[in-house]
Amino acid sequence: MSDDFPLGLLSGLLLLLICLSAFFSSSETGMMSINRYRLSHQANTGKRAAQRVMRLLARPDRLIGVILIGNNFVNNLAASIATIIAIHYFGDVSGPAIATLSLTIVVLIFAEVSPKTYAAIKPERIAYPASVALGPLLKLLYPLVWLVNIISNGLLRLIGVKNVAGDTGHLTRDELRTVVHEAGTMIPRRHQAMLLSILDLENVTVNDIMVPRHEVSGIDLEDDLDTILGQIRTSQHTRIPVYKGNINNIIGMLHLRNAARFLSKKEVTKAAIVQEAREPYFIPESTPLHTQLLNFQQQKRRIGIVVDEYGDIEGLVTLEDILEEIVGEFTTDVAGMHQEVHLQDDGSYLIEGTASIRDVNKALGWQLPTDGPKTLNGLILEHLEAFPHGPACLQIGQTRLEIVEVKNKFITAARCWPVKRRPAKRD
Template structure:
């Protein structure tokens, strides 16, 4: 063969070898979820790529078969060219070996793989049209080679998973995808998605309205007091109890009761006619599970009970929705805000405020794996009932107890602007 033809063949071998390197890197680097999306939309190249990636051993077999054959052929051809020009000179053969190695690295390996890593989707979809028929043609050889590969894997007790596209991602990995997609997902929607993931780890205890803050009606009270309470209440659904708060007998919708006013005065008997049976929720129920239960049972309000059957508080459908999309309701005009900002930058809050709400609104980092309220956190810290005027620091956030009453911390002054980096609870006098 003439020298110029051998040089042309050598260039072609290097180009074809570069194609296989392009294909290998692009197939392994392509975004699997983007590929699924394109395949569902009917993209032919995406469908071919999906089929190729379903059997990774066969795909890699045909790619490496072609790549190694071409590289070996290139080295052999260079040896022939050197022997023709320099009559089997050892030094010339060494220089030829170095030159062909350099050419393979630059033109057949490194450069194609860098390009493929930068544009994996474009190259993989185009390469699938070539690799699919090649795999069909060389399948017997690939199958024979893979016999030895599988034998070695069995020998070393390695069992690779079938199908790269069938791999699942964890919740934490999905969160990372949402965070990394900030350029494509609006910040508001990004926050909603992240909140949805947290519903499995948050329980009803984290968003409960404590029993001491629940507005309820006593059936044994005077009719005038019951009517006055219904006309001035700030909620649409109220628990009904008899004699004591522990004895909840029903839930009443205020609108239905007010409709009864056309027939006369509202009495305890009127409430008993329109109230529904209370819906109880076990303590520790995940919020996402409770959201589904509300939907299945067509309920909007539930009473949370502990393992002894004691009523702990109340949770509504709106409370769960607010955990996803943020607060959207406003306080009643007569209600005071749970957060009262002072001139010195401190904030006075009620002891029964939930820690999750404090973390979210004040940007503090109170631990959530123990007590659910600020009062519970302070009592756990002191292991006693503290007196008013005592200062302390929890999770690096200084605070001062303003009022204690009936063995409960009623109000606390928090200084979020003076937070320190130390996260260990330390009392400050």
């Protein structure tokens, strides 16, 4: 055959086949390695190359079929030509062996490892141009591709694989969290924190962020009118609960904007206050934050009363409380945000027993458990399993806690510090 075809022509054809092998190898890796989310975005913006690639990836069995058919064809043809050339130079005995060894090394380096490595690093540079050729080639070889897919898909069904269509690319919550973490500088750190906070909303309930009952300031209709009016005029909140005798007997929520209607009158009555109060909006304590955020939107509310399973009031939660879980505290006054946490000279923190564990963790970067009691007092009592009669010390995770003050069966203050940063001993 070497007499029928000039060796120069055969050598050129062999070089062309090696280049085609490199094309098919890199196309396979580039197509399979391309970022599906960037591809989808570019396709949606009208980029034709991305749209071509997406059409090919919609049926990966057909795409891989046409690539491997082409790759195997050119590799087998290259092997035959290399053998002919080697026999011409080295004879019938050693020629085939030399051709096999030489072509294996050449194909491995120039048609497999190098192009596939480049395609894995720069998949778009390979996949987009390759789609121009692979689309028509798939139509040309479709009968053969169809036959190969029928057989291969039948074998896949035997091992339980029924769907050969392309992956929809849907991400789970944990996978999306990983994507946000690995975005690096492409997404600013603060934006990453906000996105992760949104993902965490369903793991946090209104009971975790509510203002507890004992900290709720409201209008008691059993107080005298002067006390009530003074409370309205000096209130730091725009909405105030109105109740009678006990907060469990809540009547409504008074918006200070509406209070101007009766404050401008010469005579103010408690009935006028009740009339301006809006019907209270109650929230079960176990409601996840992402659900409550939607509920606030649907109900056109900004504040709700949190109740337990028995209907007793546990506290209140506002729309701002939920938004702060996403974007962080609205105020930049650290002292104002964490009045219950006091830094000591020795590096420890004096924390009030009523402090929320979640607030302490956010303020100090600690990891005290939040799946049980909500306050520091409750957390300490849970771990001690008994009420302390005096000062006591315990360790919870990586935090050391020393009970400083106990009043009326309540731990009012504890001195806390991380174990790795133990404060100096006091005299």
